[in-house]
Amino acid sequence: MVAFAAYQLQASTTRDRFIAAARTSFRSDAIQAKFVAQYVPGGDSAAELVQGYMSRERGITWCLFERVPGLPANRVGDPSPVEVPEWLVDTAVDSSSPVMWEPENQPFVVFAGTTTPYVVLVEFYNMQPLEDELIALRRSLSMIAIVVATLGVGAALVAAKRLQRPVQAVADAARQLGRGALDIRVPVRGRDELAELASSFNSMAAQVGQSIAELRAKDQQQRRFVADAAHDLRTPVAAMVAAADGLDHPELGHRSAQLMGVQARRLGTLIEDLLEMSRFDAGVAEFRPDHLDLADVWRDAIELTGGEVELRTRGDLALTGDPRRLHTIARNLLANAFKHGAPPVTVTIDGTDADTVTIRVADSGPGVPEELLPLVFDRFVRGDRARSATDGSGLGLAIALENARAHGGHITVANSGGAVFTVTIPRAPHGSATDV
Structure with missing residues (x-):
């Protein structure tokens, strides 16, 4: 043209x-x-x-x-x-x-x-000489056009090949990602749009891999949760069946009735803990914030636990939180300290920070075994694995952690002359929703 x-x-x-x-x-x-x-x-x-x-x-x-x-x-x-x-x-x-x-x-x-x-x-x-010159000009321009068009087509093919190669690499990587190769990545070269495409694909692949890994971990957790729940439910149910059979014997009736009552209470506690964990998993656990003094919550939990506990407080302990869930955190941590630690138990509540309140629960026991430190907040993990049955469900610390997260806080554990659990709770809950 x-x-x-x-x-x-x-x-x-x-x-x-x-x-x-x-x-x-x-x-x-x-x-x-x-x-x-x-x-x-x-x-x-x-x-x-x-x-x-x-x-x-x-x-x-x-x-x-x-x-x-x-x-x-x-x-x-x-x-x-x-x-x-x-x-x-x-x-x-x-x-x-x-x-x-x-x-x-x-x-x-x-x-x-x-x-x-x-x-x-x-x-x-x-005008014939002029026409001859125009014919020669037309031929020259036609040859130039053919040469330029040929070079242009060749350059376009080379450029298309160079453009096609990274796009094809992304397409191949996408197919491999679809087949389950979650670690697949595309090399990023340069700073042009194709490099941005490769970088975006790598980010997407990383997010997909992380999401699938989380889903797999969640699936394994749910499977383990169902298996552990079935195992823990089997023990009190079997005890209750045996106790029910003993009610027919006059000399064993009183003992069987006591055993059935104990196992029924244990079963009820286990079921309530399982329901609580299922609410957290489904994201429908109720959260009812209110203004409260954290020292009052812990004093009440210490009184209910009935153990030897020294309570130390400093700073402003007022915050906004769900009293029932904060009380559950206190009760479960104290129960864990007495079951798996040893008295005396020291509770230190530090309210000197303007944004958070920190609670430190330390017992005088042997501490958490090193191999259990990464797993102590997992479900159905007990401090004494040698015992086939304990009074606890193995869900207390997991429930305490979920309640802390519901407030936007967290719980950590360390050994320092015994097990030390540190709870950090923001003074105001994150968000204004009534459910978490």
Whole structure:
């Protein structure tokens, strides 16, 4: 298209210049011929005088016409290369300026004009050399266009190949990701859009891998949770069945009734803990915040536990939280300290920080075994694995951690002369929703 436009522009400009030059040359010849016809002395007619002048001009093809009113035009001079129509002569006689005519299928441009009122000069300008030059120009531009187009197509193919390679790599990686290769990544080269695409794919693959890993861990956790729950439910149910069978014996009836009551209470506690964990898993655990003093919550939990506990407080202990859930945290941590630790138990509540309140629960026992430190907040993890059955469900610390998270806080554990559990609770809960 560029070559075609360049040719059209060049051809039009060249033709216009040629015609302008021809018109100027014709006007100059007409003026000179008119001067000769009017002012050169002699007995010849005007046509003969103009013919004599034009015969001395070189490189110009011309002819003359005498146009007397009422008579046909009389041709004077050599034969012309193009048959001149009579209308052109008549028009030239009636016009005050030169008349141009381009014959069809002839490489000439013709100018006609009067030298004297009845003598018409006609000149023929051959445009064949110009047409030959334009043909050569057209061929040259066509060759240039073909070469440029070929190079452009080749460059486009190379560029497309370079663009296709990283896109194909992303497509292959996406297929492998779909087949389960969660560690697949695409090399990032450069800083262009393709590099941004590769980086975005890697981020997506990392997020997908993390989400699937979390789902798998969640699935394994749920499977383990169901298996552990079934195992822990089996023990009190079996004990209750055995106790129920013993009710038929008079000497065992009282003992069987006591055993059934103990196991029923244990079963009820286990079921309540399981329901609480299921609410956390489903995200529907109720959260009812209220303004409270954390020291009052822990004093009540210490009184209910009935163990040897030293309570230390400092700073402002007022915060906004769910009293029931904070009480559950305190009760479960104290119960864990007495079951798996040893008295005395020290509870230190630090309210000196403007944004959080920290509770430190330390017992005087042997501490948490090192292999259990990463697992102590997992479900159904007991401090003494050697015992096949304990009074606890193995859910107390897991429930305490979930309740702390419900407040936007967390719990950590360490060994320092015994097990030390540290609870951090923000003074205001995160968000305003009533459910977590």
